[in-house]
Amino acid sequence: GRYSMLPRHVQRLGRDWITHWNGSQILALNSPVSSCMRWAGHYPPWASFPLPISADFSANWRFPPFFGTWRQFQNSIWHLDNYTQSCCFHLPNPSMKSEGEEPLTKKRKLCGQDDTSTPEQQTDLSNQKEVSCLSVAQNEEKHGSKKGTIKRHWEYFCQQSKTMKIAKNKGSDQSSTGSEATFDFTVMSYNILSQNLLEDNSHLYRHCRQRLLFWTYRFPNILQEIKELDADVLCLQEVQEDHYRTEIKSSLESLGYHCEYKMRTGRKPDGCAICFKTSKFSLISSNPVEFFRRDIPLLDRDNVGLVLLLQPRFQCKANAAICIANTHLLYNPRRGDIKLTQLAMLLAEIASVAPQKDGSFCPIIICGDFNSVPGSPLYRFIKEGKLNYEGLAIGKVSGQEQFPRGQRILSIPIWPKKLGISQNCVYEIKQQQKEENTGEKLETAKPDNTEEIVIAPEKSSSKLRHHFKLSSVYSHYFPETGIPEVTTCHSRSAVTVDYIFYSAANNDTADQPGAEDSFCGGLKLLGRLALVTEKDLWTVNGLPNENNSSDHLPLLAEFRLIER
Numbered sequence: 001g002r003y004s005m006l007p008r009h010v011q012r013l014g015r016d017w018i019t020h021w022n023g024s025q026i027l028a029l030n031s032p033v034s035s036c037m038r039w040a041g042h043y044p045p046w047a048s049f050p051l052p053i054s055a056d057f058s059a060n061w062r063f064p065p066f067f068g069t070w071r072q073f074q075n076s077i078w079h080l081d082n083y084t085q086s087c088c089f090h091l092p093n094p095s096m097k098s099e100g101e102e103p104l105t106k107k108r109k110l111c112g113q114d115d116t117s118t119p120e121q122q123t124d125l126s127n128q129k130e131v132s133c134l135s136v137a138q139n140e141e142k143h144g145s146k147k148g149t150i151k152r153h154w155e156y157f158c159q160q161s162k163t164m165k166i167a168k169n170k171g172s173d174q175s176s177t178g179s180e181a182t183f184d185f186t187v188m189s190y191n192i193l194s195q196n197l198l199e200d201n202s203h204l205y206r207h208c209r210q211r212l213l214f215w216t217y218r219f220p221n222i223l224q225e226i227k228e229l230d231a232d233v234l235c236l237q238e239v240q241e242d243h244y245r246t247e248i249k250s251s252l253e254s255l256g257y258h259c260e261y262k263m264r265t266g267r268k269p270d271g272c273a274i275c276f277k278t279s280k281f282s283l284i285s286s287n288p289v290e291f292f293r294r295d296i297p298l299l300d301r302d303n304v305g306l307v308l309l310l311q312p313r314f315q316c317k318a319n320a321a322i323c324i325a326n327t328h329l330l331y332n333p334r335r336g337d338i339k340l341t342q343l344a345m346l347l348a349e350i351a352s353v354a355p356q357k358d359g360s361f362c363p364i365i366i367c368g369d370f371n372s373v374p375g376s377p378l379y380r381f382i383k384e385g386k387l388n389y390e391g392l393a394i395g396k397v398s399g400q401e402q403f404p405r406g407q408r409i410l411s412i413p414i415w416p417k418k419l420g421i422s423q424n425c426v427y428e429i430k431q432q433q434k435e436e437n438t439g440e441k442l443e444t445a446k447p448d449n450t451e452e453i454v455i456a457p458e459k460s461s462s463k464l465r466h467h468f469k470l471s472s473v474y475s476h477y478f479p480e481t482g483i484p485e486v487t488t489c490h491s492r493s494a495v496t497v498d499y500i501f502y503s504a505a506n507n508d509t510a511d512q513p514g515a516e517d518s519f520c521g522g523l524k525l526l527g528r529l530a531l532v533t534e535k536d537l538w539t540v541n542g543l544p545n546e547n548n549s550s551d552h553l554p555l556l557a558e559f560r561l562i563e564r
Contacts, residue, residue, distance in 0.1 A: 148540035149547050156527045183312045183320075183561040184526060185280055188231035189367035189500050191328070191488070191552035192222050193544065194238040194270035204490040204551070207542050215243065218549035223251055225548075229529070229556050233310075234275040235326035235367035241269050248273075262288040266302040272326045272368070274308050284309040284321060289349045291330075291342045298415060301330050301338055305346040307353050309362075317563060320362075323354040327368040334406030336397020339371065339378055340389070340464070341415045347425035347466045363523045363561060364468055366501040369552070372398035373495055374476035374484075382470055382501055389414070390462035400495075412462045425466040473500040473528050473557040485531035488552045489543045494534040500555050505562040521563040529556035 195215045198205065205213060212218070226234065234257065239248060241263045249259050256277050263271035276283075289305035305327035312320055327346050330338050346366075354361045372378040376399030381387035389397075395406025413423065422428050476485050476496055487498040505522030531553065537543060543551045 148545060150532060150536065150540055150553075152532060152553075153530050154527055155530050157525055183314050184558060185232040185312070185561075186230075186556060186558045187233045187235065187324070187365055187367065187500060188226075188229060188554050188556045189235045189237075189326070189498055190226075190554040191237040191369045191498060191550060192239060193218070193550040193552065194240045195243065196240060196269050197238060204492055205544070206491050208544055212544055212546060212549070218544065219243070219247060221547060221549035225554060226252070227255065229554060231556055232277045232280045233324055233365075234273070235324065236273040236275070237326070237328040237369045238270045239273045241271065244271075244273065258283065260286045260306060260308060262304045262306045264302040264304050265290050265292045268302045271304055272306045272328055274306050274324055274326050276308070276310060276324075280313055281310040281322075282313060284311050285353065287349055287353055289327075289346055291345055293419070296416060296419060298338060298341060299419075301342075303328055303330050303342055305342075305349065305368075307346070307349050309353050312561060319356065320561065320563070321356070322561065323350060323362055323364045325350050325364070325366045325368075327366075327370075329368070329370050329372070331371045333371075333398055333400035333404065334395045336378070336392075336394040336406065337410055337414050339397055340381070340387075340410075341419070343370075343378065343382070344415070344421055344425045344464070345419075347468070348421045348427050351426045351467065361468065361503070363521060364470070364503040365523070365559070366470065367499070367555075369488075369498050370398075371400065371497050373400060373497065374472075375399060379499075381464060381466075382499075383472060385466050385468065385470070387464045388462055389464065400497075410462075414464075423461050423464055425464065469503055469522075470501040471504040471525075473502065473525060473555065474531060478533070483533050483535075486534050486537060486553075487531060487555065489534060489537045490551045491542070494537065494542075496531075498552055498555055500557050502557075502559065521561065524560040524562050526558040526560055528558070529554070531555075 195218075198213060234252070239261065241261075244259075244261055249261070252259055252275050256279060257275040258278050259273055259275040260283075261271060261273045263269070285308070287307040287309075289307065291299055291303045291305070292301060293299040305325060307323065307325045310322050310324060312322065325346060327342075329342050332338070350364060350366070351361075354364055356362055366382075370378065370382075377387055377389065377392060377397050379399070389410045390412065392410050393404060393407050394410055395401060395404025395408075397410075415421065420428050474485060474496075477483065478485065485496055486494050487496045488494070502523045502525065505524050540547070543553070
């Protein structure tokens, strides 16, 4: 049949046929589409939402049967559910670059102005929205497996690891395997996407169906992922405080975890959590780190870290310990000075927690969302143990922007003396005590001059150092193709920003430049859960999707504790 006259901007039918998308109004496809739809990188001003543009419309497509005036047609409600289930959406590569703008909601509110609605009203509204999708999520659980699962496989680095994992799955006691006692354990790092941040930055999730974004749908999926991966240690970021208090903590405790939590400072409602299985570890100490300092203008952001010292339960050595750190560094791509300072504060806390009685460091694992890409100066500093930042622009520290807008050069030193952290990323008091214990003679008659003598060489130095020999669990690129691995994916970006760093045993990997051989043994990487490419993620409509309810993927690695 024939249809009413369409506006000029809809008359271009064929391979590049475009339809008007207005909020919840969308044209229906009532027969299968052979290929994917893709978001347009740019769209005309009359469109209030990105337009779905056909990559290749087949002959099977036909216009929805509708008779009447164009105005009646335009005002009809066409829902996203009308799309065929085989359709998927993905972003073209040119639009996947990070835009670099830090959302206003991620900046510290200094003026003290709040929304007009009360917290009770906001809670009621949120509850009303979530109830509508709760029954849908429960219904899908009853009907078994869901469509569009991301396929990730386990990568083993030695045959013995595979044998040990099979034995573990059969329920054997790890402490009795082999002629010598070994301690193998798994660690997960996972940014679970705070619901508040999701709602405050909804522009990042325009590709998602609305019901998939409610917490009542997302939390069961996240919990199911944690159950299936069954890590011995969880390092979680963007853990919303009210959800942690009411649901997350109790759910994880029922799975055998002990939970430690540090909420962000100021008005930020989320934070970092480290949870460990009590059957594998006991807690020695828990050390939260706040990166906000009221008396230092540079440190005006609310990010935090958490450092735990754990003792393995199946270890011959009575004083064996493992240091686990978790953090979520500042997002803003143009504030590399803040990122480096926050990282130095975390490293200084680790350096104060990890030393053993003999002066060596225990094995260390650092997890988190570092908001920095592989190969960036910040990333290289973590792995290599040194960084000369002279002449480095603050916008280039994290490598998030291809053409960084932050052009100001890093000051020397980056942070003020009153922070109390040296260029070696240790607390200056601890450094002084260490030098005194090693027999270095310092004048005691003039304590002020003594302090000057200790830190004077660092005042004009542009070189940062740390004393940890750290390796990355992941390679960040697929060796066969060179295609980048991806840990996070939303409407504006698909990159790697999440990492698991560990202090490698001497026979596990080559020594890192700038690192000292001061570790009590180390960790051997036995295996890891493989990551995927951006293309793989867009075959399931990116993140979050029906099965993966965060905009980040969980990272998972298996280690063996090596004693010296």
